[in-house]
Amino acid sequence: MILPKETPYKDRLHSYYLIFENFVVAMQEEIGSGCIYCRSARQSHRVHFLPDALGRCVVRNRGQPPRTYHQLGEVINAFKVLPFIVSVYYLNRAAVEFWGQLASRQIVKKPVAGVNPTSLEDMVERHKAEQFSGLFDITTANGGGGLLFFKDGVLVGGSYAWGRGGLSPSKSDYRRLIDLVADERCTLEIGRFTPPDV
Numbered sequence: 001m002i003l004p005k006e007t008p009y010k011d012r013l014h015s016y017y018l019i020f021e022n023f024v025v026a027m028q029e030e031i032g033s034g035c036i037y038c039r040s041a042r043q044s045h046r047v048h049f050l051p052d053a054l055g056r057c058v059v060r061n062r063g064q065p066p067r068t069y070h071q072l073g074e075v076i077n078a079f080k081v082l083p084f085i086v087s088v089y090y091l092n093r094a095a096v097e098f099w100g101q102l103a104s105r106q107i108v109k110k111p112v113a114g115v116n117p118t119s120l121e122d123m124v125e126r127h128k129a130e131q132f133s134g135l136f137d138i139t140t141a142n143g144g145g146g147l148l149f150f151k152d153g154v155l156v157g158g159s160y161a162w163g164r165g166g167l168s169p170s171k172s173d174y175r176r177l178i179d180l181v182a183d184e185r186c187t188l189e190i191g192r193f194t195p196p197d198v
Contacts, residue, residue: 001044001060002102002135002191003037004095004166005146005159008087015084020076024049027088034091034166035099038075038084045075045084048100050093056100095166098149098156102193115188117181123190128153134192138177140184146177 009031015038027034028051038045042062048055059074060066078084091099115123115138124136131153138145144161157167158174180186 001037001046001058001066002137002147003046004035004089004091004099005144005161006089006163006166007161008037009034009090010086010088013086015079015082015086018079018086020079021072023086024054024072028052031088031090033093033096035089035096037087037089038078039087040078040082040084043078043082045078046099047072047075048091048096050096055096089166090164091166095159098167115181115186117178120181120188121178123188124148124155127190128155132192134190137189137191138181139187139189140180145180145186146173148174148177 009027024036024047027036028049032051034049036045036047036049038047043059045057045059047057054070054072057069057072057075058066059069059078120136120138127134127136127150132150133152134150136148136150138148140161146158146160146163148158149156149167155174157169158177159166160168160173160177162176163173
């Protein structure tokens with residue numbers, strides 16, 4: 001399951017100590033909008049929320065494609081039978097909508113060998129010209145880096161390890177990622193959204 005690159009607002013909470021519906025309300029009050037990621041060995045959930053509403057949510061069972069839901073009953077019932085590790089990410093309102101749309105998309109990722117700044121920029125431009133819809137996942141050895149999101153050949157934004165909000169359109173963030181690739185050994189995976197486009 002694709003996750004934001006930003007540092008979680010809360011990380012590695014154990015589901016045993018959480019009443020999930022109360023936890024969602026607490027996060028709505030504390031940070032307003034974001035996503036709660038719940039991971040077990042058999043199943044994972046990404047629950048998107050706004051200050052006054054629940055967004056589109058996604059569940060993925062091991063070995064099966066993701067599917068969406070819109071009520072908390074599914075994850076509440078899962079909490080009763082599976083132990084989850086829970087993380088929370090702050091997402092701004094636009095990012096909640098964007099990540100919610102990602103929830104129902106099949107993402108086919110393929111690894112690419114180590115990348116340098118010139119080859120990364122060349123690939124970005126080539127994929128724009130090809131009307132690409134998908135993502136570039138650039139990862140450093142320590143897990144940092146960024147996600148670049150494309151829709152119909154347009155670079156719509158990125159999620160960066162140093163960022164906040166989950167979908168930055170900033171050119172300076174993009175340039176910082178290019179500089180990071182120049183300074184550190186990075187790997188690249190390219191994921192295509194199929195079908196339909198995001």
